[in-house]
Amino acid sequence: MTDQLSPVDLSSFLNDKESQQSKDDCRRIAQTLRDTSCLVIRDPRVSEIENSNFIDMMEKYYEQPLEEKMKDVHPELHYQLGATPEFVEVPRDHQEKINNLIHPNEAQVPKGADPKWRYFWRIGERPTKTQFQELNSEPVIPKAFPQWTEVMNRWGNLMMQSIRTVAEMVAIGLDLPSNTFLDVLNCGPHLLAPTGSDLGRYNELKRIFAGYHYDLNFLTIHGKSRFPGLFIWMRDGTRAPVKVPDGCLLIQAGKQMEWLTGGEIAAGFHEVIVSDETVAAIERARAAGKSLWRVSSTLFSNVASDHLLEPIGRFKNAATAQRYPSLLTGHQVEEELRMIKLAAPQ
Template sequence: MELPVIDLAPYLETSTKLRSESDCTNLGPEMKSLCEEVSRTLRETGALLVKDPRCSAEDNDKFLDMMEKYFEKPEEFKRLQGRPHLHYQVGVTPEGVEVPRSLVDEEMQEKLRAMAKEFQPATPTGPDPKWRYMWRVGPRPPNTRFKELNSEPVIPEGFPEWKATMDSWGYKMISAIEAVAEMAAIGFGLQKDAFTSLMKQGPHLLAPTGSDLRRHGQEGTVFAGYHYDLNFLTIHGRSRFPGLNIWLRNGQKMGVKVPVGCLLIQTGKQIEWLTAGDCIAGMHEVVVNSRTTDAIKVAIKQNCSLWRVSSTLFAHIASDAVLKPLGHFADSPHGGIYPPICAGEFVEKELAVINLKGRKGEP
């Protein structure tokens, strides 16, 4: 099975003609059908490939070039951008810090043991051997209960193009997420702005990972152990080295190939909360496989960087907004599993579990 590729251009053209933020009555049958395909794909697979005319392959390459240059810097330089006292929510997270959920969540481990052998994820032996850089994108609320989740960005020395490159690519990917969020809302039978209104001034993070394939390029190396994302929706530009596996709702494991010029979107825990589990957080991992090692050989021949960079952006619900099932999802029999909780409080609890808040906690 391959994920469908949704071209956002027709929707972007149509949505500008809608009378108001929540007006969906002017959408024709073809556009409604496209929106339903978006919500159905997210529900069934937890992932979606999209083409957005505002996000080009050249934009992605420019971003990857800069991040490769950064991750190739010595460890002592990169550690200067670490902010552990802010839960690593800005600046760099060194390798060996983030703990994959599957390593600490006993309930998840039980589910993994019950999986068919061919669908089981790779077993991590410890924290992820990947670096990550967190860069805030978009305006932050002037007043918030969650200041450490809305901190000032960190700019490394020697990168004059840093802010412009990060903001440009970050804003473009958020625009793609907003279009998908609107289409998904319409497809789920909600108002067009049901999700996007909650995203305003959210702590969105452009969060590229960097994995050193010279040191960790052996087949089977787990860069990101089996986990879900705690945010609303995650979007990735195409990486230069493959390795991402996702799990469909039916439990089937699938390697993802992102075509050139496309973006990959994955469901996070916050959309699961807002839909009372109708759309669940997509499980995924990043593991060195034979396609990765083939790409490593090509990169060596061409004298290219051997850092695997993912251009990942985490789109969040605003920290002070309340997560709870929306619209008709409030009447779901599963609604009780998703009680109202402040999005910032939810994020802090999740960060504690994966060792980014400085202490282990309950999910």
């Protein structure tokens, strides 16, 4: 992993926001997101055991028969709650950007829909009134998992706790009021969104599980996966594998962060593929009799659906206003969902 992504420990900020170390950490976080669109953090409130318990449950969920998982699928809600089956989500067309990537930083060219499952579980308070009810509906609970709500909410709330701390630190590092991003996250449709990729069936080298793409939301956060395969692109076009240290969390900037900062922090491009390291991990897991489902313990934090999405403060000028026009966040999300085939065309 590149030195630019060495972990930032949140302890100093949590203990004393006014300390010099905290101020330095805020600047470092902001600069790292500018340079890489990614960030690795160590949050003392989040343990590896919590991540492991969550992944254990999701492995069991994805190992269920197909007919059981299909009971949790809701295309009428744009798949924004419950399960999304494999070969439904299609990466947005970024062929022009892919064509401009120079060796050795090329992306695998997506070929149709991704062979991954996903489960969406809403985290946090919902708005009492919204124009976007399908983005803020009640949860879907699988019948075979009595512990589901407790485990999902436990992990999701821990992830949101980290997101809120980082959001505050980024604002400070960008010389914005500390509550700038916290305010727009209130009552957002935050989604705990673990993916499930069946490495027992799809394990050939360079198989794409998540084609070259950016995330449409504000900040994405992940616990450490049990199988490698995530690659990111830095702002300068360099491709790098992500290796999250034990006990750490990965954060990626999404399109809403890019929108709010007028491109100061860009949505990061990334892909998940079967790499040589993935193949080696599959062989170890198979020999040990462990699950061959690759689970990502992911949460997508989102700006509130009814918030007007536009560049803020010093990031708003004629150029950024043209590139990032004002629109309701819910409309931005719906348009992105249409582009990746999760919402029907208008």
